[in-house]
Amino acid sequence: QLRLVESGGGSVQPGGSLNLSCAASPFVVDYYNIGWFRQAPGKEREGVSCVSANDGRATYSDLVTGRFKISRDIAKRTVYLQMNSLTPEDQGDYYCAAENKYLDCSISASRYRDWGRGTQVTVAA
Numbered sequence: 001q002l003r004l005v006e007s008g009g010g011s012v013q014p015g016g017s018l019n020l021s022c023a024a025s026p027f028v029v030d031y032y033n034i035g036w037f038r039q040a041p042g043k044e045r046e047g048v049s050c051v052s053a054n055d056g057r058a059t060y061s062d063l064v065t066g067r068f069k070i071s072r073d074i075a076k077r078t079v080y081l082q083m084n085s086l087t088p089e090d091q092g093d094y095y096c097a098a099e100n101k102y103l104d105c106s107i108s109a110s111r112y113r114d115w116g117r118g119t120q121v122t123v124a125a
Contacts, residue, residue, distance in 0.1 A: 002114045009119030020081040022096030032098040033105035040092035047107025093118040
């Protein structure tokens with residue numbers, strides 16, 4: 001069974017940066033489409049970014065395009081989410097998720113079966 005563990009969350013000021021990690025075991029990350037999602041208190045979970053297993057192509061939500069970057073280190077079985085120019089609207093619990101049913105990744109949460117437990121991101125002055 002796939003296990004996903006997020007890390008790297010924390011508290012930053014507006015305009016700051018964080019680099020989240022999603023460590024996968026026991027399978028390698030290029031076998032799965034990996035997505036990053038977030039959920040703020042009282043709001044629905046929303047897709048942030050994903051990386052496709054077959055070619056490493058990235059997809060981003062319009063809300064984070066140009067500020068966030070997803071990457072993967074296949075040898076380390078880890079997917080990263082570099083987040084820059086953070087605003088209070090970016091805060092929430094961030095989750096990574098995996099699926100291997102589809103050819104290309106999607107930031108639609110309904111596609112994903114395996115989820116991590118999340119890491120919290122706070123953006124405040």
